[in-house]
Amino acid sequence: ALRVSSAALRTTTTGTIVNLLSSDVYRFDVALNYVHFLVTGPIQTLVVIGLLWMQLGVSCLAGIAYMVVYIPFQLFMGSYFKRFRSLSLKLTDNRLKLMNEIIPAMRVIKMYVWEKPFGRLIELSRVREIRVFQKTAVLKSINLSLYFTSSKIMTFLSIIVFISIGGELTVENVFVSIVLINHLRTIMTLNFPNAISFGAETLISVQRIEDFLLLDEYTPKPIEYSTENITNNYNETKESIYLEIVEENKTNISVNNISSEIVSKEGNVSHILNDISFDVKPGELTVIIGSVGSGKTAVLMAILNELKTNRGSVSVSGRLGYSSQESWIFRGTVKENILFVQTSGSGSVSVSGRLGYSSQESWIFRGTVKENILFGKAFDERKYKQVVHVCALEEDLKQLPFGDQTVVGERGVTLSGGQRARISLARTVYSGPDCYLLDDPLSAVDPSVAKHIFEKCIDLIKFAGDLEIRREEDLSKHHSESVSRLSLRRQSSVASLLSSCLSVDEIIPEEEVNAVTKDADEEYSDDKHKSGKTSSSRIYWTYLRAGAGVLLLPTLLISNVLTQALYTGSDYWLSEWTNYYQNRALNETNVKSWMILDTEVDNIYVFSSLVVVVFVLSVIRTVTFFTVCMRSSVTLHNRLLESVIRAPIAFFDKYPIGMILNRVSRDLESVIRAPIAFFDKYPIGMILNRVSRDLGIIDDLLPSNAFDSIQILMDCFAILVLCILVDYWTVVPTLVLLVLLIIVRQFTLGTIRTLKRVEGTARSPTLSHLASTLNGLTTIRSFGAEKDFSAKFDSLQDRHSNTYFMFMTSTRWFGIVLDQLCLVYAISITITHVSGDLSAESASAIGLTLSQAFQLTTNFQWGIRQSAEVETQMTSVERVDELRRIDREFESEVKPPKDWPSKGQIVMKDVSLHYEGSDSLVLHNINLEIKGGETVGIVGRTGAGKSSIITTLFRMTAPSGVIEIDGIDTSAISLSYLRQNISIIPQEPILFTETVRKNLDPFGDCPDDRIWEVLAKVQLQSTIAAFPHKLDQIVSESGGSFCVGQKQLICLARAILRDNKILVLDEATANVDPRTDALIQSVIRNEFSSCTVLTIAHRLHTIIDYDKVLVLDAGVVAQFGSPLHLINDSDGIFAQMIETTGKDMEQSLRQTALKASIKKQNQIIDDST
Template sequence: MDSSRKPVKKNPRKGAFCLSQLFFGWILPLFWRGSRMGLGKDDLTKCLKQDRSEQLGDQLEEHWEREVSQARIANRRPKLRNALFRTFYKQCLFDGFLIFLFVLIKTILPVVLAQLLIQFQEPTNSTHLAVQMLDEVSIATTLPPVALPLMSGLSETTETLQNDLAFDENAMINRRRRKRRIRIDNDSPAPGNTIYMDIASTGRQDETWETTMAPDGQLEASEEGTMDSNSLVGANGTVIDDFTTFLHHAWNDTFWLSGLLVLLTLLGCFCCHHSDLRQRLIGARMRIASCSVIYRKTLRMSKKAAGQTPAGYMINLLSNDVSRLDYGFIYIHYVWVLPFQACFTCYLIWRRVQWAAIVGVVGLLVKTIPVQTGLSRLSSIIRMRVAKKTDQRVGIMNELIQGIQVIKMYAWEKPFHKVVSNARKKEVRQIRWASYIRGIYLSTMIFTERSTLFLAIACCVIEGRAITADIVFPMAQFFNILQLTAAIFYPLAVSLGAEALVSIDRIQEFLAQDEHDPNAQASGLKRNIDDLHLQDNIGRPAIDLQNVTASWEETTDKTLKDLTVQIGTGKLLAVIGPVGSGKSSLLQLLLGELPIQNGTATINGDVSYGSQEPWLFTGTVRSNILFGLPYDRQRYQAVVRHCALTTDFQQLPDGDKTVVGERGTSLSGGQRARVSLARAVYNNASIYLLDDPLSAVDSHVGKHLFDEVIGPRGYLAQKRATRVLVTHQVHFLKEADWIVIIEGGKLVTQGTYTELANGKVDFGKLLNCGVKGAKEHGSTEEDMLASDIPEDEIPFIDGVTLDGYKLLKGSTVSLRGVTPSSCASSIAENLGRQVAEDQAEGTISWRIWATYFLSGGNILMLMFTFIMLLVSQAIVSGSDYFVTYWTRQEEKRLVNPDEVYTSTVDFLYTYGVIIIGVVVFTIFRGYLFFNICMKASRNLHDRMFARILTAPMRFFDTNPSGRILNRFSKDMGAIDELLPKAMIEAIQILLVMIGILTMIAIVNPLLLLPLIGAVALYAVALKLYLRPIQDLKRLEGITRSPVFSHLSATLTGLSTIRSSNAQEKIREEFDELQNVHSAVWQLTMASNAALGLWLDCISTAFVACVTFSFIVLHQDTYSANVGLAISQALILTGMVQYGIRQTTESIQQMTAVERVVQYTEILSENRRIDTENHS
């Protein structure tokens, strides 16, 4: 309810123009400020309109209600996935187009690469002979104009020559453009006229000679594009369209091909990152809408359903389950894109190698889709098991935190430690299997493409095809791109989508719970609240129960049995009875929470409720009292004075503006009880239901509250309000107008005090004991009562000072036998603590990394794992370089067939052995790494839990339960599952990048210069990004905790919220908390996308340097080396940014370790006592 937490800064994305949106320029100021000064809570921005919780919740709730109605008509179960689809499908359509365009561009890239490599290919012996004969034909000679038509026979000669020489289909006529001059005699064609003459045709492309009349009468010829094999057309003949001519030129020009290659790569980068960001934002909106609907359901949930739903289950819904929606549908479009891409890729490869294309594509799909789908299904099954085990553990932790005082009082730490440890072991057992499956999945991304290339090459060898660079490297690129979809995006779409659907089903199950409806649920309950004027109610009972029977469960014993009670307007009804007799259930019935099965209950007036357990939420004391109602200064002062809070406000550091934590932390038990009573009294109702509000205060304060608030001369009686008081303090019964005694849910007797004391019930002894007990207690709070303080001297309203000086922090002593001097320092110290969660600053320290890895294994184990990572990567990079070496030898064999080289079959066997090594070592390294991560996760949880159990009560008083549970739910979930995956991917990509850059440097050492420049730009971008993203991640964790705390507090005070009709107000507060978190989340996702785009642009520039270097420097090199360098550089595009993003993701997830390590260093009770004894 504290509006001061709302951000005031404008979201930087709002109003950004097109180019700024395209290049993410709008986020640069945030990066610049964050890299220099860091980002804190003051940098939080407003949420964008399309991401606001209330708007998204309204949309999803509308579609969910429509789905429920349609399901009821069709006699089926409503499905939340249908409602989510109808809510967000329109936003996904454009993203699907962007992803389709991205896949299309990536699939065309190998075609351009193949055409480019052809320009660098060495001619074979037969090609040299063809060029020599053509040179003899085209020697500069003088020809008369009439001889020009005779040149038409040249094409026939050339065609015959081509057939006779049996050109190799993979050979080139020439490596560079050459120009030849044919001198024409006097009557030559006009200058500028062009003659096209096709001289040769290979299996892959046709060679075209373009002849142009120069001004000096010479005929220039240059080797260019592709023409018909028998065409020779002059200026007066059929002229080819200029655009077609340009395409022929460009398609066989290395500069144009290189430019096209770079341009397509750049376009793919923009499509990739913008579609990815849009999909992630849609996933976030699904999460936000689901959270809003879950919370709204919580407010409507019946007391019976709430009792059957563990708090841990609901907290897990809002932490782990809804988080699956963030990532569950990012790659969903690849489900329908994959079939198109597979067919298109197979067609393009078929045009070059025929049946090897089918073997390669089908083999890749067989190794990816069935295997990955099976792993995904198995992962989803294990995920359900993990979710159930996590629910149990978080539920136990929630109960433990709520009852920590009792646990410490009875020294139950060891039994609870055993319970939580057993629950954690069962959970880790399932997580371990999920981690191993994830390790196998990540390993397949390494060897799938290479094993597929092996199959395709083997097929080519069997068919007797030449193994050349323009076949092998484009084919490797095809498989790499198809694998990206088939082995990564498609399985992610299936696995993450399956996990998201499991979570959606769990949310759907929760939304199907029974709802609280006072008018429908309790069919016998009638409320008349239209006329709120009390004088109009005189003469009719405020509460009228006639033969009421009620029960929480239809099959269990009745909670209340055949009750008939009637209380007039403005009267005080006292309800007494032994513990568990049904007193509180009677109030729940009047609130409409307890279903009525028989009889009728009539309530004439609106109701205000004061719970037995004081309920406070995180906010100021004033906001806890007002509870969303308008501030009426006069009424507020009167309520505070009558509830004996005046002196307490004087002693609070900021008066009634002091922020208190969940459950009123930093306040004593008596203070919490009086604040809770003040909230009920401030609500201007006609009927007040007070569930033993005097039990938490001592007898004198209780007497003051009864006399000033509840009794016949109290504040409520002066308003002629009806009061129903549940109490165990029988000495107040004399003041009651009517007394009801309940036992076992049955009405034992009822009447006035006089009637009951005169013989109907002998409770005189109880009354005397109560009075005697009251007299025995000293007046510990007597001097704190507000009746001695004039109204015009109350200094607490604005939390300011008397006479210009701030009020001293005094003591409040609601507990019996505690003097003000004995607890003044303790209370003051607690009140001085900030309720807000502290935010760590700077980068993650090496101590945190060391703590994490050393928690997973000793030094020897870590060194062995590191060595295995290096060895496996050496084998992977060796397999790529071996393909280059093999291709180069095959090209030499074509050029010099008389030389002796290693046989192709031997090369194939060697490559097969290397591929087997790649498979074995990548799987083994994944097993080692995930095993270390699981041990680290288990040990960190155990240490944190041990510290929590031994933490002093001050820790629990100053930290909301939602914040503590966040460590055991969200943070441990990140350490269990997200962190290991991010780290292994970052390590794999880092090692692959090192191997790629090494091979490129070997092919062309001069590329080290642009490589150094690219690395420098990478470092600049990373430095600009790293600190802000870590701060944003910390802020995301900090802004997420209040959401959980708000839910936990709502569950505790559900009856109070409903009785005060504050559902709408408290829902708005929840939506605002979500908006704060959503703004940080949106900035975090945009930051990741911005970094990815910028890094890919740098990588594209490096690809341009690699590609054009072979053209500009005129280096005579094998096309195999050119193919290796360019294809590896293309892999860098996307891999660099993804590797750095996964590295930063690892760092971001490491903040969860940092937060857990903080709790492993909590000062324990024993250590605190030892320190105090030594001091």
């Protein structure tokens, strides 16, 4: 995965790659248990046929003829198994892809109250998948029924022909033939077909893995480290790092007439870059500016060799560093902004030295803050402290409970957007490259922090050669002597597909620190159950009750008992018939069982009737069992889906995607219904792991193994009962065998279960690491950290392989011990009979018990092993059931009046808030009143509590105190009703792989005319109309059909369509250019003029004309009033924030605030008159 090119990686998804590792690779383990039978099966068959010929002569060919017909039938069935397996894998990939989008976006989904439509999407995907599993189950039912009765059919055909040609039944030829036929059945109806079936399924997995391995690879250019051009030394000062640069007449970066283009699936060619040329000299700060879609980020991608060029060349001398601004949404690379495209051509990129890159979407992996900064580099305390200082991280580290040893969740979920951006910048600076590529590094920080970073960090590292995409023009004016600008104009409308739509404007404040943090020493675990305790009977009953109704449960029980009774009874009847023949041959006609009729024809009818009834009952039993299993799987999935959707958001932030997806894929309802804290708490890796693995076991492996274990153990139990009935002396070795089996089973299975759970625990970090690596692939490659991440993956995989190997060897040892015990039992039975009566009548009894005992030797160890496997696989049911029982968000049934809220008045009384896992308050006794129709800007430094205000308003995390909207306490009303009456435009716009219409209106409430009208208002009408399918155009994964600015405009269109009285903007224009920002502000003023608007300010000029400004500091209300009033308070925080914007901007903001104040006063006078 580390070597896949960016263009090739667009053709697949994270879910597909995770599924390759979690499911397809696992198929090899299963197939290797059977594949050798493709060679040994035919050889053993020939040997058994020869022995059968010696007993029955030519009549054995009748039974063999059935087998000859059976084998091609198995090949035919194998083709269907292969077809259904291929289809099920595709459907599973689609479901995992959907889950990979939904789980990270759960916070937004909950705010939009979209749990139901997205829950239906998952259910629909699941229904398609289950239909394929049901078809597979029908085929398995037929196969298993034929396997179960095949020995009876072969025995029946061989004996009937043998009698027809004048053969005399004897104990020897009958029961020796039964043993041989049972062995032949095992070979040709179980082992050989399984080898074909699993082999066919494995070939599909091999093809899928091969397709991935054959994807185009990223080809890194050779990097030459040389001190001839540039020397880099760190000298300690009081507060920063100085870089001593020894220059020559060679430029750091030279871009010569590069061009690049993309080719859509339809074959249309569109230019991304066209004849771009510029030079960056040592010590020069170059700023790339341009409108939306002009190709700013594409230039950096070309320099990093992530974007192929079809003309021109790029030459880099020195070490490059790249830093980004925008937090990662899904994939974490620029490829997500490309719609149905692939790059074409090959240009020339020559690099001499090291590049430092921090991507546009900040990538944070699970680990401590310190580990994220060091990124595998050796720790230098002096250098580390200097980097933390110049990147303005000192105050943030003080706020974290364990400082830089605080473990941040996957995707940096426990950090604010600004903190993620600064950690990404610190990582780049610490790496010490010769040239830095900074992708809008200041847009996510407040004015004072932006000024600090520019003066202490960027203004110093620029001497190494700095190429930067930026929008803080006011800051660059203060350093114009060292700044050169590269202006890019839009090459074509399709260029936006590769652009990240970054703007060139002012400053962006960051959201507060999420208080959900964890101890640095804490490691998540995929499974809490480390002990070897047996899965409780409650789990078995939960599984059975989920699928068996009032009718199915008794049908299943009765069919099992009757089928086994007649199956074993047919052997007993055959022994009586053989005994009758034996006595008749000895002229002992007075000895005849009541079971045997007078004529051979009648006895043949009885035998054939027994075989037919056994087959019919076997089909009924098998179909009923798999029906129960499929219904259990569907029911568990629906329950889990509900629970996951209603889970707290902290759940998803705590557990990795890999772990959750390993469980959730078949039983997802609980997760979707979980409170928001659930999503904050659990890393996405854990979720992905559970979706792809645990429910895969419940769907596929558990039903087959459970049926095997039940069928074989019932057969073994019937054999033991039969042996005791035939000769009561066999009760002694039988009881000894049972006692030994119980001891061995109890001793061994505890270890096996523990190893199985450890194996599951070791698997989740592997999948999480893979998903995280794919998300930060561009950053990893730019830092040359491929070997480190590959070594980490190898270490995790070795840990998993070690535990899996121990698990497999333990099960094999268990099988060997069982084989030995059953062999001793067979010998004991033989000794018991030999030492007793050896009359003709007892000969048939001896033949019957010995044949059954040898059959027991084969079946017992397999049945016990299968039961052990079922018990370990029931932990998957247990793990899924755990997610089903997670806490859900509190949902009141009380609904406010239909016209609520009519004004949009918001009152907070003594509101305090702390996040799960932390006792520290992020909001302290907030008291404020926002009148209906007022516009309020919310500002403050990192950790001030800005986003926590939004969290409490939406009740994502339940606060203390009272929040009233239009006089109604929000904690007393329906949660979904509350959220659907508040509109939000989030900081990170989320789009899903659905139609444009579904992304705007998933409930289908709005007619097309209304949707087109709203799209025209946000200036997206022409863009959507240009799509081939208009509103029904499928949006590519992660919203790749649109640039960031366009995605934000779609979120604005959603808010207009909802038509609510309260609108919340959570740094909504942080990642858009000035033109898009102005458009959003204009639409808000026009469309929401009578609404209450709350805006977390990302640019001060956007809220300077608001009615009021709320200034938060450390979770308390520092200031609340009109912008003009707060500006005039020279000692206040807001006035200080205005001052940090620079003299020109400060003067402009003051004038705007004064004009807005005068305008409002005049409006009040007009309204009063």
